[in-house]
Amino acid sequence: MSDINSNIPEGELTNKWTKFKSSVPLVNPSNKRTIEVIIVGSGLAGASAAATLAEMGYKVKCFCFQDSPRRAHSIAAQGGINAAKNYQNDGDSVYRLFYDTIKGGDYRSREANVHRLAEVSTNIIDQCVAQGVPLAREYGGLLDNRSFGGTQVQRTFYAAGQTGQQLLLGAYSALERQIGMGKVEMYTRHEMLEVVKIDGKARGIIARNLITGEIERHFGHAVVLGTGGYGNVFYLSTNAMGSNVTAAWKAHKQGAYFANPCYTQIHPTCIPVSGDHQSKLTLMSESLRNDGRIWVPKKKDDNRKASEIPEDERDYYLERRYPAFGNLVPRDVASRAAKERCDAGYGVGASKLAVYLDFKANTERYGKIEASKSGIHNPDKETCMRLGTEVIKAKYGNLFDMYAQITGENPYETPMRIYPAVHYTMGGLWVDYNLMTSVPGLYCTGEANFSDHGANRLGASALMQGLADGYFVLPYTIGAYLSKEISVKAIPTDHPAFVEAEERAKGILNTLINIKGTKSVDHFHKRLGHIMWEKCGMSRSETGLKQAIEDIRALRAEFWSNVKVPGIAEELNPELEKAGRVADFIELGELMCIDALNRNESCGGHFREEYQTEEGEALRDDEDFAYVAAWEFKEGVNFELHKEELKFENIKVAQRSYK
Amino acid sequence: MSTGNMNLTLKVWRQKNNNTKGALVDYKLAGISPDMSFLEMFDVLNEDLITKGEEPVVFDHDCREGICGMCSMFINGRPHGPKDLVTTCQLHMRSFKDGDTIVVEPWRAAAFPVVKDLTVDRSAFDRVIAAGGFISVNTGNAQDANSLPIPKMQADAAFEAAACIGCGACVATCKNASAMLFVSAKISQLALLPQGQPERYRRVQSMVAQMDAEGFGNCTNTGACEAECPKGISLENIARMNRDFASAKFVSEETI
Amino acid sequence: MSGFxxxxxxxIGRKYVMGVTGIFLILFLIVHAGINSLIFLDDNGLTFNVGAHFMATNWIIRAGEYVLFLGLLVHIYQAINxxxxxxxxxxxxxxxxxGSANSKWYSRSMGLLGTLLLIFLVIHLKDFWVVSRFTGIPTVDANGHEDLYAVMREKFHDPVRVAAYVLLMISLCYHLLHGFASAFQTMGWNHSKYNGIIKGASVWYSIIISILFALMPIAVYTGLIN
Structure with a gap:
């Protein structure tokens, strides 16, 4: 059934990576010095790869659109990073992490990739600690762990609610070290606009200097995209305002397949939308579900305040539906359950599109423990709440403060209101085992690729994958390709392929500037987001998707005839940057709907209303859809499907059950 | 598009690029909702300007959840505005009153030249980090993470220093445009951890040298940086840096 | 040496220079205030004149005076720099x-306060130091010591001068209020267990020293001491 080759090494699952590492061709140090690698993106996947490749001796150029590599959106990850260290002695192992990730991904990811991810997970923690990343510790001085959704062990390492920030600053410091040593050339405020292909291989990029508007040509023996996810196709998401699909999409248009674009993660615990002015959504870390209980009133349209609703009139629907995992079910399950309750009329808050996340029970429980620690027996409720609040504050203080800042409500007193929001995209550029796309010499790492999370990503696995790719996988696998490129001299950038790619990029910019229509870029972005959220969001249907495809095509035509981009291309012009990104989002949106329409099953983040069990759980079709849908771009925004069959030889495929 | 009823007068710094002079320009805004973030209020302004065929205001922002450190507005004389411990993106309009006049300027420091309007160039911070704000450990060199126990108090202190988001509010607010809070936070984070010891005295010397070369001012211990830091980075970090610098220059035998 | x-x-080095010279001046003020306080013994300045005589004739003190001037000049030079x-x-x-939202006005105004103190210093040196060291004190006291106390009484009969002295002692207070704790911060002498003590000492030192100095012209002018 597969018509594409994933290049998974032969042999036992547990030995594949070890064997690969020992047999992959090497590049000798003097050749490395003449080989240039371009890395686009400076988040966990990009910065770690750039630093590591430079340490190995390659000449590296790294690009980011922000003013500093330290600002990449990996920085916003809150909760933690998984690793199969088994420091808690709770039975964790590489196999269990592998198993949980495959199961969490609803059996839509590659066994070999995921096993490799679980294997290197432990190295990541070692590396980060050695870099001085201040992960949380116990009084004994050893590392602390916490639980995350979809698992029954404590394997999540964290740094308060700022794990992503700390890990990114670790990778950033390693990158800056190489920049200081002259081994990485850093291009900040640069946006990649084209991939340059010569004789079928990726040989460089066209980038725009965002300050001057100058279009630059850069050669590389290989190009790595670590450009993050495309959640902003929904306009409102937890992504940064600048997060975009442009680099990946340009690569797609140059022949890189786009895999599983419809797999979108809707995160269950976000702050609800407060009005039309909303520009982005803010996540409340999944770690809150460790101590927060989710509920809605048992009565429809209950307008009482949370505190006035007695215990027996509350529906702790996750605990009710999934007794084994309770509030810690995977994200897709929790999100759909929240939507189900709100759609059925049980939502809370002014918009009725929210559920409560309540810390009261656990605050009291912690209070009791604290009281007995300090010798208070039979403490009254008030004392418990006071002491417990201190514990909650220590664990989640920054998140509570953020919630209070955004909503103007005090979460220590009233339960938080939360609602699902677009958070992560499991889909991305198709890559083989080596993380190489279908364009030779073009690699893709981190969230930008599709590889490890299947149809749903487990909490604390994104940081793991980004760093695994950048520190421990790509630096090995890229050698397999570069070892054959040692005789290729740097290609001068006046090569016709560079000239042509530059013309393409300039052509788009000029077109956008010259439309001089009447509607702003944001206007189109919001409309696209609305279509995507309504028809290709938490639940999808055939009719809805067909309608969405038509709507998006119409929107595309309108965009290209009526968008208004002020200013000129030869200056710092954020509206022009946004216009280019939204143009790509519109094309991607269509592909996402096409992919969702093609996948006649429900799995993970993809829920088709036509395919559900009687209890409303996702109904997979392993017979017909156990494949990766890899789409090839065709002239005139058309797409051709290629299938990579997923073989499960080490795990028994079953219906996911968190009951 | 707006849902609120606040009316505001904005005085916003407009400057085409680093080679031209800038000036404060007045804008009137109506219908602002108190639930908007400060940047969403700017989105409304820009949408208005675009519709009217004028150039929108350029300002830095990205994550809009207070962690990337990109947003950087000097609001009514204070970096990130009137509330403590928040970034501009987390400042909400409920912190202002109907009818207020709000003056918005870019960070001002010789080391942070204005790029356009409210956007400045903070690459000096990156160069300071590149000079020594790291532990020299190549990928693959690490030992098991738990082979090096670190007292919780020290680990927590390192974390608190590491919470810096590199926004530059400390430089912006310091009357001398000094970067010592930023630099000392990174130096402290690594000085507090056992992993950071081998390079401790090299690091403080090279980072301070780079900081000086960038043209930041000198610290006169007013404490404004600590008071305005959105992440509450403590002045104690500066004391620690001063101490380490003295040890490096007058005690350690290593000179760089 | 190039390293130093x-x-x-x-x-940071420049800060050390400010801090070290500052601490040196802080110590000097203790000695100065201590000896001057001898006037409060109200013995017609006899003990005070003994102290003044000692200060004027002891060679270690005289040598120290050069160091003091040097310290002062370095402190001023570095401040301007x-x-x-x-x-x-x-x-x-x-x-x-x-600025008032995030820091004390006096910590932002050390230059201004310092300049006022410099002006004061010129007047003060002309009033007493030049007299005692160069132009000579015209009278002697009952013990036969040069009667610096008499000079003091004479000078502090001028209400304008008294007012100026008192006002400038207020600026000294604020200069010290920031400078004392600041010097510790600069030198990195910072410890969570001692920070409170340093802060307290800083406030008390500044207030006591300034009040002592301000009381002298007031006491003389109002005849509280005779």
Missing amino acids: GNALSSS LTIQNKKARPQTYAVYN
Whole structure:
């Protein structure tokens, strides 16, 4: 059934990576010095790869659109990073992490990739600690762990609610070290606009200097995209305002397949939308579900305040539906359950599109423990709440403060209101085992690729994958390709392929500037987001998707005839940057709907209303859809499907059950 | 598009690029909702300007959840505005009153030249980090993470220093445009951890040298940086840096 | 030596210079205030004149005086130097700057306070130091010591001078209020267990020293001591 080759090494699952590492061709140090690698993106996947490749001796150029590599959106990850260290002695192992990730991904990811991810997970923690990343510790001085959704062990390492920030600053410091040593050339405020292909291989990029508007040509023996996810196709998401699909999409248009674009993660615990002015959504870390209980009133349209609703009139629907995992079910399950309750009329808050996340029970429980620690027996409720609040504050203080800042409500007193929001995209550029796309010499790492999370990503696995790719996988696998490129001299950038790619990029910019229509870029972005959220969001249907495809095509035509981009291309012009990104989002949106329409099953983040069990759980079709849908771009925004069959030889495929 | 009823007068710094002079320009805004973030209020302004065929205001922002450190507005004389411990993106309009006049300027420091309007160039911070704000450990060199126990108090202190988001509010607010809070936070984070010891005295010397070369001012211990830091980075970090610098220059035998 | 030179010319090195000279001046003020307080014995300045005589004739003290002047000059020189550098670090100033929201006015005004103190110092040196060291004190007291106390009484009969002295002691108080604790911060003498003590000492020192000095002209002028 597969018509594409994933290049998974032969042999036992547990030995594949070890064997690969020992047999992959090497590049000798003097050749490395003449080989240039371009890395686009400076988040966990990009910065770690750039630093590591430079340490190995390659000449590296790294690009980011922000003013500093330290600002990449990996920085916003809150909760933690998984690793199969088994420091808690709770039975964790590489196999269990592998198993949980495959199961969490609803059996839509590659066994070999995921096993490799679980294997290197432990190295990541070692590396980060050695870099001085201040992960949380116990009084004994050893590392602390916490639980995350979809698992029954404590394997999540964290740094308060700022794990992503700390890990990114670790990778950033390693990158800056190489920049200081002259081994990485850093291009900040640069946006990649084209991939340059010569004789079928990726040989460089066209980038725009965002300050001057100058279009630059850069050669590389290989190009790595670590450009993050495309959640902003929904306009409102937890992504940064600048997060975009442009680099990946340009690569797609140059022949890189786009895999599983419809797999979108809707995160269950976000702050609800407060009005039309909303520009982005803010996540409340999944770690809150460790101590927060989710509920809605048992009565429809209950307008009482949370505190006035007695215990027996509350529906702790996750605990009710999934007794084994309770509030810690995977994200897709929790999100759909929240939507189900709100759609059925049980939502809370002014918009009725929210559920409560309540810390009261656990605050009291912690209070009791604290009281007995300090010798208070039979403490009254008030004392418990006071002491417990201190514990909650220590664990989640920054998140509570953020919630209070955004909503103007005090979460220590009233339960938080939360609602699902677009958070992560499991889909991305198709890559083989080596993380190489279908364009030779073009690699893709981190969230930008599709590889490890299947149809749903487990909490604390994104940081793991980004760093695994950048520190421990790509630096090995890229050698397999570069070892054959040692005789290729740097290609001068006046090569016709560079000239042509530059013309393409300039052509788009000029077109956008010259439309001089009447509607702003944001206007189109919001409309696209609305279509995507309504028809290709938490639940999808055939009719809805067909309608969405038509709507998006119409929107595309309108965009290209009526968008208004002020200013000129030869200056710092954020509206022009946004216009280019939204143009790509519109094309991607269509592909996402096409992919969702093609996948006649429900799995993970993809829920088709036509395919559900009687209890409303996702109904997979392993017979017909156990494949990766890899789409090839065709002239005139058309797409051709290629299938990579997923073989499960080490795990028994079953219906996911968190009951 | 707006849902609120606040009316505001904005005085916003407009400057085409680093080679031209800038000036404060007045804008009137109506219908602002108190639930908007400060940047969403700017989105409304820009949408208005675009519709009217004028150039929108350029300002830095990205994550809009207070962690990337990109947003950087000097609001009514204070970096990130009137509330403590928040970034501009987390400042909400409920912190202002109907009818207020709000003056918005870019960070001002010789080391942070204005790029356009409210956007400045903070690459000096990156160069300071590149000079020594790291532990020299190549990928693959690490030992098991738990082979090096670190007292919780020290680990927590390192974390608190590491919470810096590199926004530059400390430089912006310091009357001398000094970067010592930023630099000392990174130096402290690594000085507090056992992993950071081998390079401790090299690091403080090279980072301070780079900081000086960038043209930041000198610290006169007013404490404004600590008071305005959105992440509450403590002045104690500066004391620690001063101490380490003295040890490096007058005690350690290593000179760089 | 080049290592030390480069250390002292760095931003932190310059702070050390300010801090060290500052601490030196702080110590000097204790001695100065201590000896001057002898006037409060109200013995017609006899004990005070003994002290003044000792200060004027002891060779260690005399040598120390040079060091003191040197310290003072370095403190002033470095302050001017730092101020110029700091101005350069922000060539374009803010249209609106709300310093009071985040720091004490006196910590932002050390230059101004210092300049006032410098003006005071010129007057003060002319009033007493020049008299005692160079032009000579015309009278002697009952013990046969040069009667510096008499000079003091004479000078502090002028209400304008008394008012100026008192006002300038207020600026000294504020200068010390910031300078004392600041010197500790600069030297890195910072410890969570001792920070409170340093802060307390800083406040008490500044207030006591300034009040002692301010009381002298007041006491003489009002005849509280005779």
